[in-house]
Amino acid sequence: MTSGPYTGRRETIHYKLMGRLAVPCKDFLEWGDCLRSPERHVGDEHVGAVRISTVFLGIDQNHGFCELPILFETMVFRGGQPAECWRYETWDEAETGHKAAVALVRAEIKEKVNE
Helix, strand or coil: CCCCCCCCCCCCCEEEEECCEEEECCCHHHHHHHCCCHHHEEEEEEECCEEEEEEECCECCCCCCCCCCCCEEEEEEECCEEEEEEEECCHHHHHHHHHHHHHHHHHHHHHHHCC
16 A cells, blocks of 8 residues: 555546446446446436436546546536536445535525525
């Protein structure tokens, strides 16, 4: 084990889900097949007119340059347009982040109603 920042690069940047665990794909075609699965959706909710969607992306958003891959994303859509985005390494982090984003939007709506 080395200390300090990660300086290598992983060859694998494409992943698939096995249950809730992300595992490397053997090739690009396997990765493409996994994206068709509805099981990659961690959460998808509407709070009023705001949509909160959290998904498994299957491609490392660090592009292999950091020690751990970033594979999940929560997007908040306002008026049909992306407004906020958070990314995560694991399903559990994504699930927690999704719940936090939903709570944030609900609090914003409640605050506007109480103004």
